[in-house]
Amino acid sequence: MAKVIALANQKGGVGKTTTAVNLGIGLAAEGNRVLLLDADAQGNLTDSLGFQEPDNLPVSLATMLQKCMAEEAFDPQEGILQHHEGIDLMPGNIELSAVEVALVNTMSRETILRGYVDSVKENYDYILIDCMPSMGMMTINALAAADSVIIPVQAHYLPAKGMTQLLQTVARVRRQINKKLVVEGVLLTMVDSRTNFAKDISFILRRDYGDKLRVFQTEIPLSIRAAETSARGKSIYAHDPNGQVAKAYASLTREVQDIGSERRPARQHKADHSR
Ligand SMILES: Nc1ncnc2c1ncn2[C@@H]1O[C@H](COP(=O)(O)OP(=O)(O)OP(=O)(O)O)[C@@H](O)[C@H]1O
Numbered sequence: 001m002a003k004v005i006a007l008a009n010q011k012g013g014v015g016k017t018t019t020a021v022n023l024g025i026g027l028a029a030e031g032n033r034v035l036l037l038d039a040d041a042q043g044n045l046t047d048s049l050g051f052q053e054p055d056n057l058p059v060s061l062a063t064m065l066q067k068c069m070a071e072e073a074f075d076p077q078e079g080i081l082q083h084h085e086g087i088d089l090m091p092g093n094i095e096l097s098a099v100e101v102a103l104v105n106t107m108s109r110e111t112i113l114r115g116y117v118d119s120v121k122e123n124y125d126y127i128l129i130d131c132m133p134s135m136g137m138m139t140i141n142a143l144a145a146a147d148s149v150i151i152p153v154q155a156h157y158l159p160a161k162g163m164t165q166l167l168q169t170v171a172r173v174r175r176q177i178n179k180k181l182v183v184e185g186v187l188l189t190m191v192d193s194r195t196n197f198a199k200d201i202s203f204i205l206r207r208d209y210g211d212k213l214r215v216f217q218t219e220i221p222l223s224i225r226a227a228e229t230s231a232r233g234k235s236i237y238a239h240d241p242n243g244q245v246a247k248a249y250a251s252l253t254r255e256v257q258d259i260g261s262e263r264r265p266a267r268q269h270k271a272d273h274s275r
């Protein structure tokens with residue numbers, strides 16, 4: 001049964017999609033069965049895995065969510081695409097915007113995506129959900145469907161305010177819709193280790209949040225190599241296997257796998273109970 005991880009941050013351009021691709025393919029390289037869900041109407045995940053023009057795909061996540069809303073039966077393999085680096089993808093496209101609007105007037109509007117995820121869960125070890133940069137209904141659906149959330153944070157900005165909002169949303173979803181939801185970890189991305197500023201942000205983040213949340217030891221370096229992959233339909237491991245970004249994503253993959261095999265740290269239990 002899959003572990004379901006959402007990649008979420010309402011701030012745009014922080015590395016959610018890049019992390020979905022490279023963590024997903026990293027986990028597959030370790031022998032896991034992995035499904036990526038593109039829950040962003042921009043379709044960037046679909047596009048960056050080489051399925052260009054996502055808006056022309058006949059079946060996408062929007063199609064499947066419409067079926068779930070209509071309580072229509074479907075084949076769990078329907079619409080799932082295969083990427084040559086060993087992962088499956090349920091693509092996303094502009095139609096998700098219409099679905100997001102339709103959700104507002106639907107019964108159980110927060111748990112439609114969970115219904116879809118439940119129907120495909122047994123075929124995978126990990127399902128990663130790439131969220132859009134907003135806290136709208138689709139992201140709430142992703143948090144409702146997930147076991148945990150990874151929060152990528154760009155090392156260029158102090159994330160304080162946005163993080164507080166996001167953590168409040170996660171806590172609200174946990175209280176009201178999905179008791180099991182935890183923060184898997186905060187991931188620093190686009191770290192320019194030559195600057196003191198990036199070091200300061202890493203320090204502040206670990207100081208202010210480190211006792212409540214896991215801040216991944218791995219930090220993803222800023223590199224044009226990472227930016228290039230989105231245009232080429234492949235992972236950083238295929239594009240620049242010996243580079244720093246590939247090493248960092250492989251290290252993140254190991255951290256995420258290790259979490260699965262260890263008990264949750266005591267401090268996280270404490271944080272949960274204090275709410
Ligand atoms: N480590 C990195 N170094 C340099 N550029 C990067 C790195 N990671 C991602 N990028 C680039 O930064 C941009 C934003 O990354 P990405 O699309 O992964 O963010 P996102 O959070 O998914 O954005 P959105 O909120 O729009 O969905 C992309 O052009 C991507 O190629």
Ligand SMILES: [Mg+2]
Pocket residue numbers: 016017018040044045130131
């Ligand atoms: Mg994205």
